[in-house]
Amino acid sequence: MIELAANRYGKAAIRIVRVGRDTTPHTLRDLTVSIALEGDFTAAHTDGDNRHVVATDTMKNTAYAFAAEHLTGAIETYATSLARHFLEESQVDRAIVNVREHAWHPIDVAGQPAPDAFVRSGEGTRVTTVAVARDGMVVEAGVEDLVVVKTTRSAFTGFPRDRFTTLAETDDRLMATKLTAIWTYGSPDLDHDRVWRDARTTLLETFADHDSPSVQASVWIMAKVMLERHAEIEEVRMVLPNLHHWTVDLSTFGLANDRQVYVSTTEPHGLIEATVRRSEIG
């Protein structure tokens, strides 16, 4: 016998811009939205029965309509309203809405923010994933593509050496990463914009301010401080590529290179992933 196991479907890469015109400066919200539904879609697969298959085009339209009505605050609120809407369909067990917000800020004109012109800012993308089911909901928030560097206070020593090990120990390397940090809230009722800003600040400050014996230890240190400072957060998942910067050997050219000139690489890269959470028996 052959059976359908896990399945979901939805619409991805819905690009929405919303302009708020009743303030000075205007507000500019720029989102990429993805919607996925899970539930009893067996007949759709095995019998081609579409009677309960909400068209993904309808999902797109709904995302636009809800942007008009519900995108006045945090993306977590918008995502929650969309997810709850789709759960109204009886065959849906879980609706998952992912929103990525691209940051803009008003152009500075002679020291004042322009009322109606914006420049895209690149310091990471704010993200949320809201999953609503019959028995509860989970709200994740976080940041992706936050590209950061430590120019010192990063080491990697004491690792095992085998036949295939050629890496030298170093007590002062450059550490570069494109950081993803996703955290889960214990309750969805909170001031999302404020908590997100504070959590991101903690993340960046801790990244800047710690001594790193390894990327793994850095992940632990950052996540631990986030959990200690922000009671709203239950767990933090981090993904850190280690974007190696190799010191260029300039001695051949009669030049010193005491941690000044590096070649920046992306392939291959280390990839460190970990989840840190409040212990249940804590």
Place this chain on the structure above:
Amino acid sequence: MIELAANRYGKAAIRIVRVGRDTTPHTLRDLTVSIALEGDFTAAHTDGDNRHVVATDTMKNTAYAFAAEHLTGAIETYATSLARHFLEESQVDRAIVNVREHAWHPIDVAGQPAPDAFVRSGEGTRVTTVAVARDGMVVEAGVEDLVVVKTTRSAFTGFPRDRFTTLAETDDRLMATKLTAIWTYGSPDLDHDRVWRDARTTLLETFADHDSPSVQASVWIMAKVMLERHAEIEEVRMVLPNLHHWTVDLSTFGLANDRQVYVSTTEPHGLIEATVRRSEIG
């Protein structure tokens, strides 16, 4: 209390080309390899203790060395040998090796394959993920980025209509996708190249040869035939973006457009995912 939950680390995007020179034509293998280790790495995170942290640079070197010694057959065999090697470390519970193979074929010169010149072919990327643990192993194989189109015999009708539904029903649309299909083998002992080729052929032939009432039904139909024809396969996971092609309204210009001219889009796109498997009570 704060604790470390799931974690893994490794090296990603290791680019390896291996040339076999003892045949005519030469063989050209072109791989992107990723290695990840799971196990007891708590001390590495919480204490900065690297005594059991195999450097990801060592993983890279090992991947190169094993390419020389073990990359003479299928990528599944190479990935297995690498994964088993890393499981020799006592702190490792599971070693996961992902290999993507980029296809090349000899350039045709006056009807004959060139002995030593190749052109990159683009019909999807062959992939495998081998996960080896103390108590067993799982071998996945499949294809990514297989871009295919059905120019007819694809419909989407009978779906529910609500306030936000504007999509018209259609009994003849163009269906385009960039297909990912990953299947799991019941046993790792098989002729990987032959089975992979046959499974890919089944996938493509079934895609070409079925009538599609929806992408969900297409996924079911393709996966079902794969399971029926290939006893080695236990389950198939598929991810299909629905890359919409909209018929252009040319009537304004006094022109007919009976399913001839389409605008090809990628944003937004539908996204359909499902796993189909042999039932345990089958």
Place this chain on the structure above:
Amino acid sequence: MIELAANRYGKAAIRIVRVGRDTTPHTLRDLTVSIALEGDFTAAHTDGDNRHVVATDTMKNTAYAFAAEHLTGAIETYATSLARHFLEESQVDRAIVNVREHAWHPIDVAGQPAPDAFVRSGEGTRVTTVAVARDGMVVEAGVEDLVVVKTTRSAFTGFPRDRFTTLAETDDRLMATKLTAIWTYGSPDLDHDRVWRDARTTLLETFADHDSPSVQASVWIMAKVMLERHAEIEEVRMVLPNLHHWTVDLSTFGLANDRQVYVSTTEPHGLIEATVRRSEIG
């Protein structure tokens, strides 16, 4: 005084798919079209006078409409019809239409081509740029993103050595490139599909079949043969990145590596560009 110098405008990245349904198998044409106009657009710039500014949206509509009517043969013919259309506007001095065609072929089902299902093929993109002016036209054709490798018969020796030179001479390296070759026809009246196919075959065969003392010499050799074999071609412009593949030093691990295992890189890469043409005094 401040003045407007060179300027052009148009529409880029127009994505069009055209299905021909009156043959078996169907035909599937997949184009990315860009249109640019040059001429007297001074008032549009300096006075905001749009009276002669054909909207780029109109260009897009025209590209769709002409796909219905004129895309039954070669992309060069389609591009020419579009360019001539826009030259009908009096303020336009030159209309430039660039078309890139993405290759598909019918899926093979039990040895026969499927009538209505296609797989995207990756062996380079066919391109044309047609520029039509009052006093004549220029038709360029060619191929982009043709990824090819020579596993032997490529050398690089005898180059100058200075203080900054560390590269070893090699009489047997792997040569990999993503080739762009654009050629110009002496007259637009020719069988475009046949000549293009033949020219591409010459390019690939010559790439496969020559001994390369440098990428520069390879460019010359390939272009020269193309001009010798194809009287329709007046000049050939080539752009070849040299995508370095470095032999991995496995001796540390007690392994030989006689041009077997390479690390494939893209950053940095060599970049060789040259135009080869029939001499006017030839």
Place this chain on the structure above:
Amino acid sequence: MIELAANRYGKAAIRIVRVGRDTTPHTLRDLTVSIALEGDFTAAHTDGDNRHVVATDTMKNTAYAFAAEHLTGAIETYATSLARHFLEESQVDRAIVNVREHAWHPIDVAGQPAPDAFVRSGEGTRVTTVAVARDGMVVEAGVEDLVVVKTTRSAFTGFPRDRFTTLAETDDRLMATKLTAIWTYGSPDLDHDRVWRDARTTLLETFADHDSPSVQASVWIMAKVMLERHAEIEEVRMVLPNLHHWTVDLSTFGLANDRQVYVSTTEPHGLIEATVRRSEIG
């Protein structure tokens, strides 16, 4: 007869990071460098004679070495030193060095800049191209990938309407672009960092502060102000994709949409290019 026409070669995508450690905070310079040489390389092409072909690997090494010695100020200075170095080879007629600088700034920790940690900033990429020949040099500077939006004060009306025109006139659209602006200096002797910063400020302020009757007019207005304010600049070349944002029709859903909700698109896009310069007879 067949002859070699225009040709150049070099190294592209050289990735260099330079850390200055003698200040607090450290300085972090992050460059992508490309080098190209033009000159008499006929023998290299036609005879495979490499005696005057500086290896592109040597160019890379030189870029690293010069980063240690000469990358203490503006990228224009570094690029000039590199270009002059390569012109010392007698067969070189022109050396062209392109440098793109990726912006970072110190992470803010409790209101203070971190001494040794940085976050990548995304507001465009600073670029320079320095071309040095026997008889002089040209220095271009500018910005690429500056993504900006005007939420109002952008119109497009009065354009011609033909059979293929469907676009409505609008006196209030959203204008979004990823701006490239490259300007040429009359003399290379200037305070590059200051002039570049000021020119970029002018560009952004003028973008924010003008009423746009078309993208063409916007290009003229911005370039004109740059030339008026900055005597060092001789000409400005701009490339502006028009990244269309279409107002979503929400009336079907019983919702108003008075320029609030837009769908953001990238394909197809308008593409407007123009050069504005001081008139020679000015």
